[in-house]
Amino acid sequence: MTRSAWPPFIYTSQIQSLPDGKGLRGISSRMDSQLSGADIPPRPFKINYRPMTVEDIPQVHQLDQRSFSLPWPERSFLYEITQNTNAITLVAEAVYENGQRLIVGMIVVWLIVDEIHIGTVAVEAGFRRMGVGRQLVARTLLAGAARGGSMAFLEVRRSNLGAQALYQQMGFEMAGERRRYYHDNQEDALLMTLNRLNQAILSRWVV
Numbered sequence: 001m002t003r004s005a006w007p008p009f010i011y012t013s014q015i016q017s018l019p020d021g022k023g024l025r026g027i028s029s030r031m032d033s034q035l036s037g038a039d040i041p042p043r044p045f046k047i048n049y050r051p052m053t054v055e056d057i058p059q060v061h062q063l064d065q066r067s068f069s070l071p072w073p074e075r076s077f078l079y080e081i082t083q084n085t086n087a088i089t090l091v092a093e094a095v096y097e098n099g100q101r102l103i104v105g106m107i108v109v110w111l112i113v114d115e116i117h118i119g120t121v122a123v124e125a126g127f128r129r130m131g132v133g134r135q136l137v138a139r140t141l142l143a144g145a146a147r148g149g150s151m152a153f154l155e156v157r158r159s160n161l162g163a164q165a166l167y168q169q170m171g172f173e174m175a176g177e178r179r180r181y182y183h184d185n186q187e188d189a190l191l192m193t194l195n196r197l198n199q200a201i202l203s204r205w206v207v
């Protein structure tokens with residue numbers, strides 16, 4: 001799928017709701033005007049969360065490239081899936097009634113002893129603000145906690161207020177900064193930590 005073709009579909013009326021009563025429903029009217037009849041797949045669709053596989057890598061890599069000015073090399077995802085036993089990965093996969101499946105979100109975290117480091121997380125632009133990022137973070141933190149993780153941390157660009165809002169909503173706090181951490185524009189990274197992983201609280205985010 002080419003970048004310009006994205007998103008080719010989005011037509012929702014019967015889809016999962018989020019715990020706060022929000023769902024994906026609100027996007028249909030916004031996006032329908034951009035669609036031709038041939039683009040619209042059968043409805044409904046749902047979003048599955050499952051570990052990343054080697055077959056997902058081309059789509060994951062494209063999502064990464066669309067989402068970041070410093071994307072990972074494709075081989076990094078292969079390494080995380082096939083060799084790094086400390087890695088926990090997930091993808092969010094939109095599933096359509098006609099069998100069509102599209103990767104719309106991904107996350108990679110590393111579990112080092114009892115620390116979970118969020119390495120990357122991204123959601124396709126047309127699927128943002130629907131709770132997908134929150135699901136990816138909550139589910140991987142829970143998986144890490146089940147394997148002994150007791151705290152989590154990440155770096156985020158100072159200018160990335162949306163991601164910071166997501167992490168703050170999930171209990172992360174500012175813990176410091178790494179000056180000129182990103183080499184493309186010398187931007188600072190903010191270090192955010194979640195010092196006590198609480199599985200009960202995290203579970204409440206999972207739908």
Ligand SMILES: CC(C)(COP(=O)(O)OP(=O)(O)OC[C@H]1O[C@@H](n2cnc3c(N)ncnc32)[C@H](O)[C@@H]1OP(=O)(O)O)[C@@H](O)C(=O)NCCC(=O)NCCS
Binds near residue numbers: 067160
């Ligand atoms: C950051 C990112 C993963 C968030 O994914 P998402 O699926 O849109 O996030 P969610 O819908 O789960 O958002 C959960 C909460 O986070 C906050 N949030 C997320 N994006 C936000 C934004 N752009 N502005 C303000 N708040 C935002 C909100 O509080 C939101 O809850 P609400 O919608 O009920 O108000 C997504 O914007 C993305 O892929 N960005 C590009 C890549 C990136 O920056 N990754 C993070 C690197 S550190």
